[in-house]
Amino acid sequence: MGYYHDMADINGTLLQVSELTKHYGDIRAVDGISFSVPRGTVFTILGPNGAGKTTTLEILEGLRPPDSGTIEIFGKRVRRVDRRVKERIGVLLQEANFEPYLKVHETIELFAAFFAHAYATRDIMALVSLTEKRNALVKNLSGGQRQRLALGVALVNDPDLLFLDEPTTGLDPQARHNIWSIVTGLKERDKTIVLTTHYMEEAEALSDYVCIMDHGKIIAADTPRALAARLGKETMIEFTADQVPAAARNSLSGRFPQLRQDGGTITLEVADLVPALQHLLGWAAENGITLDNLVIRQPNLEDVFLTLTGRRLRE
Amino acid sequence: MNGIIAAARAYLAVSLRERVTLFWFLIFPVFLFVILALIFSSTGKQGKMNFKIAVVNEEKATVAGPDFAAIVVHTFDSLSTAPSGQEPLFTLLRPHPGETTAAFRARADAALNRERITAVVVIPPGFNGAMVARLRASYATPTPIKVIVNNSSEASRVAAGIIAGVISGIDREVLIRAGQYVPSDETKPVTEWTGKNKHAVSYASFLLPGVILMAFFTSGLFGVPGTILYSRDRHILQRYFVTPFTPLRYLLGFSIGQLGLCLLQFALLYVIGRFWLGAQVNFGRPGAILFLVLGFFTFLAFGFLVAALAKTGDGGMAIGNLLNIPLIFLGGLFFPVGNLPLALKVVVFANPVTYIAAGLRMSLGLGGEGMPLVASIAVPIAWIGICSLIAARRISWGVQ
Structure with a gap:
């Protein structure tokens, strides 16, 4: 709750959610979450599949009513997001499609007609780099182009608040970076963005604030740097090694109790790097083990999630 | 209003570009009309x-x-x-x-x-x-x-x-x-x-209103639920409804688009019937316009009913097919239904197509099955009411 109040004081709050809940039968999809989103920031909800991210966003987009809780958006408390709010928000849904037999410019014009005020179609196409595809049918677009179209449609009304639900899921790295650069551009134009993702790199690259959700609850929320700092002054040593004998592994975990193994990848959390490295190199020589892909890095959001839940984000 | 018109335009554009829709709703009725007219003229x-x-x-x-x-x-x-x-x-x-x-x-x-x-x-x-x-x-x-x-x-x-x-x-x-x-x-x-009409009527003239109604019926029974259910299954509707565009506006836009499609069907069949097959039918009569409009709304309502009853697009097609056969073949569109066995007559008399087809032919001076005018108007209106009521209560837009 401290975070909740702190953030409300920064820059003014555009969206504030209190004790929001949503059940599907016996399942608590969203379990009493509270957070606030300051104006002009990228607020990321990070969590594995089934954490409740999409349900939270669908409530905030007006697709579902909450069972309980309050939503304060643009300074007004609403039970459910209504038409006036929808005039000021932009949405990129996780599973949304467009009419496959409409052209790109027709799709943007269609959505522009739904709003009282909208950008010119050519401006939106330029913004998402689809000008050359203006007469292409939606069905003939690549995955990345479709997602850029979805982003363009989300921006058609020049929204004050933008909801992006897993905008890069299923895209190749280049298409993903294209989307990231558009989102970064929006951030520079002082847009407020609520983003969900299960990609740790995406959250780290784009976010001002990150809220980690699991099983419908917020388990941590702060800036990415502050979240990583929660792991203390630990440094992560990561390497891959084939066929580590059980005895060798046990001897290593005796020295490094925070050892984690994910397939062939072993990660060590160490407080004092130099002696730890010396010990690791000695252990490898002693056991005849080659340390491939040796990396020394700072803790990231994946490490935070692992520490908090004992699971990886994509499990 | 802009959104409604834009949605209507989009629906029409998609219908005219999508090959399956184009075939079933425009080409097939023309094909059927020409084939039936040619076959029966050389019987x-x-x-x-x-x-x-x-x-x-x-x-x-x-x-x-x-x-x-x-x-x-x-x-x-x-x-x-x-x-x-x-x-x-x-x-x-x-x-x-x-x-x-x-x-x-x-x-x-x-x-x-x-x-x-x-x-x-x-x-x-x-x-x-x-x-x-x-x-x-x-x-x-x-x-x-x-x-x-x-x-x-x-x-x-x-x-x-x-x-x-x-x-x-x-x-x-x-x-x-x-x-x-x-x-x-x-x-x-x-x-x-x-019979009531003392003038000889060519088969093409007799058939034209029936084929036009069949075209309206097919696009209503299959096109309406197909589009709604497909759009819902693919989350296209969800995408609409996170904007200020509401389900009611969508329905209005969709219905206007459907009306545009039916007008295209009508124009195409009329031109072919009139100038190729020699059909002599005056659709400008007020009664004819009334029954064409009544037919449009009845079949639109049936489409909404199917969309409300089906859980998926495939389910919608199955229900549509189930309704299509008795409604079309026991509706007097292509052959008289006055002499059918009693059990089938029950379907004939409950079938709104029977009344619309008879009313349209009567208003065009093409005979008809002798249905009272009041029934020809009241029965389809009752069906519009029933279908709309069920659809309003049951239809799911993918939004809670």
Whole structure:
């Protein structure tokens, strides 16, 4: 709750959610979450599949009513997001499609007609780099182009608040970076963005604030740097090694109790790097083990999630 | 309002670009119309149709020479038998033993009115004398044989053409054998129409309103739920409804788009029917416009009903097919449904298509199945109400 109040004081709050809940039968999809989103920031909800991210966003987009809780958006408390709010928000849904037999410019014009005020179609196409595809049918677009179209449609009304639900899921790295650069551009134009993702790199690259959700609850929320700092002054040593004998592994975990193994990848959390490295190199020589892909890095959001839940984000 | 018009335009654009929709809603009705019109305009030439008729011989005069009336009767008699396994061209309604000619004629006329038979061929008194006179002097005109047909039955209209061909053939054969045949003197039998419409109606004219209604019906029953359910399943509707665009506006836009599609269907079928197949139908009559509009809304409501009942697009197609067969085939669009067994008549009378088709044909002066005008309007309106009510309560937009 401290975070909740702190953030409300920064820059003014555009969206504030209190004790929001949503059940599907016996399942608590969203379990009493509270957070606030300051104006002009990228607020990321990070969590594995089934954490409740999409349900939270669908409530905030007006697709579902909450069972309980309050939503304060643009300074007004609403039970459910209504038409006036929808005039000021932009949405990129996780599973949304467009009419496959409409052209790109027709799709943007269609959505522009739904709003009282909208950008010119050519401006939106330029913004998402689809000008050359203006007469292409939606069905003939690549995955990345479709997602850029979805982003363009989300921006058609020049929204004050933008909801992006897993905008890069299923895209190749280049298409993903294209989307990231558009989102970064929006951030520079002082847009407020609520983003969900299960990609740790995406959250780290784009976010001002990150809220980690699991099983419908917020388990941590702060800036990415502050979240990583929660792991203390630990440094992560990561390497891959084939066929580590059980005895060798046990001897290593005796020295490094925070050892984690994910397939062939072993990660060590160490407080004092130099002696730890010396010990690791000695252990490898002693056991005849080659340390491939040796990396020394700072803790990231994946490490935070692992520490908090004992699971990886994509499990 | 902009959003509604934009949604209507988008629906039309998608319908005209999507090949399956284009085929079923525009090309198929045209194809069916042309095929039916061409097949039935040449019916009988291949000997694969059977028409039930009565031949009433009222000729009593005895003149020297051959009994031409008996030749005509014998000819139709011979055309009512066929080698084993084959269908004869005619099935004759025959007089009961001891039945007078007048009684048989009355029975035949009644059967024709009830569409139990397709035509009554009447050989009038004085026919033999007239034929003899013709053989003596080729300028004499034979007393024409009358062919009485029922204008509310398309089978009857088709039979009229075939019977005329048979009678002309007999006439020609007799004249050739007597060495008196002059092609320019060839006569045709007089065709007398029974039923409400006293004018002959071509099959294309009769068929055109039915095909137009079928096109409206198909696009309503399949196009409406198909589009809604597909858009819902693919989360396209969800994408609409996170904007200020509401389900009600979507429905309005969708309905306007559907109206545009139906107007296109109408225009295409009308132009082909009028300028290619020679259909003479005046759709400008207020009654015709009323029933076309009523048909549009009824089939639109049925489409919404299917969209409300089905959980998926595939389910919608299955329900549509289940409704399509009884509603179309027991709705009098392509053939009369007045003489069906009682069990099927229940479906006929509960079927809004029956009333719309009958109302439209009545308003166009094309006969009809004799439904009262009030029922022709009230029954479809009742169906619109029922379907809309169920749809409003049950339809899911993918939004809670």
